[in-house]
Amino acid sequence: MSSATDPDAFTGATPDNALRDADRAAGPMLAADGTPLKRSLNRALRAQKLRALGLIAPLLLFIIITFIAPIADMLFRSVENDIVSQTLPRTVVALEDWNGEGAPDEETFRALGADLVVAAELKNHTRLGSRLNYETVGMSSLFRQSGRDVDDIGEVYADQFIVLSEAWEEPATWVALMADPDWVAEQSEWAAQEDPIGPEPAFALSEQAQEALPRTARSYAQFAQIIQSEDEDSPTEEEPWNIVYQALYEDLSQGYVTGIYSGELAQLLDNAASAVGGFEQMSVRDFFLEEVDDDWADPEVWGTIKAFSSPYTAGYFLSSVDMQLTPQGIESQPEDQQIYMLLFQRTMFMSLTIMFSCILLGYPIAFLLSNLPLRTSNLLLILVLLPFWTSLLVRTSAWKVLLQQEGVINDILVWIGLIGDGSRLQLINNQTGTIIAMTHILLPFMILPLYSVMKTIPPHYVRAAKSLGATPWTAFWRVYFPQSVPGIGAGSILVFILSIGYYITPEIVGGTTGTFISNRIAYHISSSLNWGLAAALGSILLALVLVLYYLYDRIVGIDNVSLG
Amino acid sequence: MKLKTTLLASAALCVATGAVAQEQASESPVAGEPMADEMTIVSWGGAYQDSQLKAYVEPYLEMNPDVSVTWDESSAEAVAQLRAMSEANNMTWDLVDVTAADAMRLCDEGLAMEVDIDDLAAPAPDGTPASEDFGDEMLVSDCFIPQIAYSYTFGYRNDVAEWDGETPTEICDIFDTETFPGQRSLEKRPHNNLEWALMCDGVPQDEIYETLETDEGVDRALAKLDEIKDQTVWWTSGADTPQLLADGEIVMGSSYNGRLFSLIVEQDQPVSMMWDAQSYDLDGWIIPEGLSDEEENRVRDFLWFATDTQRLADQAKYISYGPARASSAPMVGEHAELGVDMAPHMPTNPDNASNAFVQNYEWWADYRDDLDSRFQAWLAQ
Numbered sequence A: 001m002s003s004a005t006d007p008d009a010f011t012g013a014t015p016d017n018a019l020r021d022a023d024r025a026a027g028p029m030l031a032a033d034g035t036p037l038k039r040s041l042n043r044a045l046r047a048q049k050l051r052a053l054g055l056i057a058p059l060l061l062f063i064i065i066t067f068i069a070p071i072a073d074m075l076f077r078s079v080e081n082d083i084v085s086q087t088l089p090r091t092v093v094a095l096e097d098w099n100g101e102g103a104p105d106e107e108t109f110r111a112l113g114a115d116l117v118v119a120a121e122l123k124n125h126t127r128l129g130s131r132l133n134y135e136t137v138g139m140s141s142l143f144r145q146s147g148r149d150v151d152d153i154g155e156v157y158a159d160q161f162i163v164l165s166e167a168w169e170e171p172a173t174w175v176a177l178m179a180d181p182d183w184v185a186e187q188s189e190w191a192a193q194e195d196p197i198g199p200e201p202a203f204a205l206s207e208q209a210q211e212a213l214p215r216t217a218r219s220y221a222q223f224a225q226i227i228q229s230e231d232e233d234s235p236t237e238e239e240p241w242n243i244v245y246q247a248l249y250e251d252l253s254q255g256y257v258t259g260i261y262s263g264e265l266a267q268l269l270d271n272a273a274s275a276v277g278g279f280e281q282m283s284v285r286d287f288f289l290e291e292v293d294d295d296w297a298d299p300e301v302w303g304t305i306k307a308f309s310s311p312y313t314a315g316y317f318l319s320s321v322d323m324q325l326t327p328q329g330i331e332s333q334p335e336d337q338q339i340y341m342l343l344f345q346r347t348m349f350m351s352l353t354i355m356f357s358c359i360l361l362g363y364p365i366a367f368l369l370s371n372l373p374l375r376t377s378n379l380l381l382i383l384v385l386l387p388f389w390t391s392l393l394v395r396t397s398a399w400k401v402l403l404q405q406e407g408v409i410n411d412i413l414v415w416i417g418l419i420g421d422g423s424r425l426q427l428i429n430n431q432t433g434t435i436i437a438m439t440h441i442l443l444p445f446m447i448l449p450l451y452s453v454m455k456t457i458p459p460h461y462v463r464a465a466k467s468l469g470a471t472p473w474t475a476f477w478r479v480y481f482p483q484s485v486p487g488i489g490a491g492s493i494l495v496f497i498l499s500i501g502y503y504i505t506p507e508i509v510g511g512t513t514g515t516f517i518s519n520r521i522a523y524h525i526s527s528s529l530n531w532g533l534a535a536a537l538g539s540i541l542l543a544l545v546l547v548l549y550y551l552y553d554r555i556v557g558i559d560n561v562s563l564g
Numbered sequence B: 001m002k003l004k005t006t007l008l009a010s011a012a013l014c015v016a017t018g019a020v021a022q023e024q025a026s027e028s029p030v031a032g033e034p035m036a037d038e039m040t041i042v043s044w045g046g047a048y049q050d051s052q053l054k055a056y057v058e059p060y061l062e063m064n065p066d067v068s069v070t071w072d073e074s075s076a077e078a079v080a081q082l083r084a085m086s087e088a089n090n091m092t093w094d095l096v097d098v099t100a101a102d103a104m105r106l107c108d109e110g111l112a113m114e115v116d117i118d119d120l121a122a123p124a125p126d127g128t129p130a131s132e133d134f135g136d137e138m139l140v141s142d143c144f145i146p147q148i149a150y151s152y153t154f155g156y157r158n159d160v161a162e163w164d165g166e167t168p169t170e171i172c173d174i175f176d177t178e179t180f181p182g183q184r185s186l187e188k189r190p191h192n193n194l195e196w197a198l199m200c201d202g203v204p205q206d207e208i209y210e211t212l213e214t215d216e217g218v219d220r221a222l223a224k225l226d227e228i229k230d231q232t233v234w235w236t237s238g239a240d241t242p243q244l245l246a247d248g249e250i251v252m253g254s255s256y257n258g259r260l261f262s263l264i265v266e267q268d269q270p271v272s273m274m275w276d277a278q279s280y281d282l283d284g285w286i287i288p289e290g291l292s293d294e295e296e297n298r299v300r301d302f303l304w305f306a307t308d309t310q311r312l313a314d315q316a317k318y319i320s321y322g323p324a325r326a327s328s329a330p331m332v333g334e335h336a337e338l339g340v341d342m343a344p345h346m347p348t349n350p351d352n353a354s355n356a357f358v359q360n361y362e363w364w365a366d367y368r369d370d371l372d373s374r375f376q377a378w379l380a381q
Helices: A017-026 A037-076 A080-089 A089-097 A106-122 A125-133 A139-152 A155-164 A171-178 A181-192 A209-213 A214-229 A244-253 A262-276 A284-292 A299-307 A315-320 A338-372 A372-387 A392-403 A410-414 A430-456 A457-469 A470-500 A502-511 A517-526 A532-556 B002-017 B046-063 B075-087 B100-108 B130-134 B171-174 B193-199 B207-212 B214-230 B240-246 B258-265 B293-306 B309-315 B325-331 B361-380
Strands: A323-326 A327-330 B037-044 B070-071 B095-098 B146-159 B184-187 B232-235 B254-257 B269-285
Touching: A017 A410, A037 A532, A080 A089, A080 A125, A080 A323, A080 B100, A089 A181, A089 A299, A089 A315, A106 A125, A106 A139, A106 A214, A106 A244, A106 A284, A125 A139, A125 B232, A139 A244, A139 A284, A139 A299, A139 A532, A139 B361, A155 A262, A171 A262, A171 A392, A181 A410, A209 A214, A214 A244, A299 A323, A315 A532, A315 B130, A323 B240, A323 B269, A338 A372, A338 A430, A338 A470, A338 A502, A338 A517, A338 A532, A372 A430, A392 A410, A392 A430, A392 A502, A392 B037, A430 A470, A430 A502, A457 A470, A457 B130, A502 A517, A517 A532, A517 B037, A517 B075, B002 B095, B037 B293, B046 B070, B046 B293, B046 B309, B075 B095, B075 B100, B095 B100, B095 B258, B095 B293, B130 B325, B146 B240, B146 B258, B171 B193, B171 B214, B171 B269, B193 B207, B193 B214, B193 B361, B207 B214, B207 B361, B214 B361, B232 B254, B240 B258, B254 B258, B258 B269, B309 B325
Parallel strands: B037 B070, B037 B095, B184 B232, B184 B254
Antiparallel strands: A323 A327, B095 B269, B146 B254, B146 B269
């Protein structure tokens, strides 16, 4: 397809060819001081770029710290879900083998018991309950209730161990069994000080304990850590929780290997190991099902824990498009709970309507403003700006007074006999109300860019068109209007993006059919505390705006937008 | 229903005995310990905050002239703000006034401090420990320090010509659009509305929550509400219903009884109360988690004074909410400025409380998220 107009077809001296020839030349082009021109140019430019960067750095940092980072952090919550695996680490592992039918086995309930005791000490269990209650009704009270009862798990074994030997009651025995010898040395050194400086050294487990009694070691370490951090007490002075005895029983009754410890401790452990066979037993599973709450027998409860056990979840995003993550997989929400898709559509539709009403109302005003003598137009401009300087709430409440059924507009309509007293118009607490109030509030954002663009359109273009025989309409439509399109573009983007995230006006005048998705986001942030769902809804809204912006750029062209 | 009986008993006492002499405040258990000199108290603003200011904040500041109090009127967003502050590790509030349901949520989230009410609040003048004086029905959460009982109830315009002299006397009149035509207003959330709807659909009061646990029960309640959905304005702020009533925009609507009291008594509007099936709710303090020892001591010292029998009774001079202590009820007297006897305007007055019910907080904590999305979807249809 090489033709005469193809740049490569030219062989004469053109700027392009000169550059190409320079590239092809044997040596690089040199600057006056002998360094290659490219490098010297780069160096000169780099200094300039750095200086420019230095100048904008404070603002850039400010924006990153106060704007981009918090937004990113908030949006990250839409997938973050580590609360389940952090609060119930053992249970999540134990549930991996559960087949989804019936309540899980004793092992899983033991894991749950061990996790819940720690969670209840740290008061994390109710937070987890609230989190899971977003997915399944009743989780909130189930966890609150369970947290109160779990202290009793292992009490049977604690009593029996202590009957077996009183040494089991002694904090010293436990420290000897569990603690790392280095820690014991450090701790006694710390305790020997007359006026101990700083907190007690953090508890450390011995390797022996982890090898011989893995579960007990894990439970005891958590006990010691919480005693130190939450109660500011010392494991050397506190008898462990019942759940530690439960773990000891489990370790001793399931393949205890003798010979890791020596001396008195070995004797104590060996005695206990041979006695546990005859202990009165307590099933943790039965305890949960019978004493705590029979909801623990519900596979739905366990399925929810399992479905939300991974540290990241798509659950919030699914909820925000009226789907849900269930133990059986992804399903759509029951029809009577579907609301978000409707709200997204409504937000889009109403924002577009508001944008078009702003164009319709704003264009003539801007046209008038830009064609009047300066003094008059300045006065009118103040009238445009005046509502802009009035509080948003005041303007919205004023609309309430005007639009309500016993309000000014209806009263006037009834008075002039346009409508009957019994059939007053419903102008507020619905979509009409939101559209009227928001169009008014956002109108300056349309007028100002339009005005500043129209100001720059030379009036003699239209005069020229007319002198060449165009009718006033043709002159306007073919000559004036196309030059004002960048103003419409700028105004539309401003109005549309502002209205898509509007919150307070729809809340006050929108009733039930005139509210936006932002009202739901606000509800989840401030009332239901479901920040994950709010973040997911917000992310979708942000993505929608970006997609629309992209489409706008493709169709209208972002270069066609001008603020004057 | 035990709350009802306790409240009734105390209110009856109140009618019988009238005001008793001012009770001197006892010294708090933390007196003498180092305390912060500044305290940020969060409350609801408006008439309610004024009642707190006059009943115990000003008297406390008179007793402790070095202390300064900053008010923050953010109780409506307290839950979200407390979480944000706790995540930022920057707790700037010392004491927060919240509803019982919010106190429960804050407690669950670990944002409010668990307290032992007997360590924190003075015993009644006759020596009854605070825990008994408040009673289990008031102490709905481990973090909650109750102050007042208020109620959601109905106000109606008493000058509607179309009603032919009839006035609504019972809750089901709300759903009777033939005898009582006109717009209504209800709160834009499921609480109370579902309960009232079921009551008027023939469900006995003690089976309401059980019924609402099933899908059919919720359908029933929503179907009942469908009857008036087209004639209902849904409010989100407590000021809405009084304004709508005053403008004649609606003929009847639900609101907090204190708001209706000021509309009727203080602003003298042609509006009356319909107390039938009023729904009790509680309001009180929580102490945020994460205060320093000095700050906590100051808060404890203040609370010991502010929640004692006399102070809670004083609060009822300024606003028509029932004091949370049984021992305060007999001391409730007249409105401080208007001179009206407050007893007939208390939600706990026996005449008003005959068919009252108490919101089941624990139940709502479980079902709130689910029912709210159903309710909002129903509204949006």
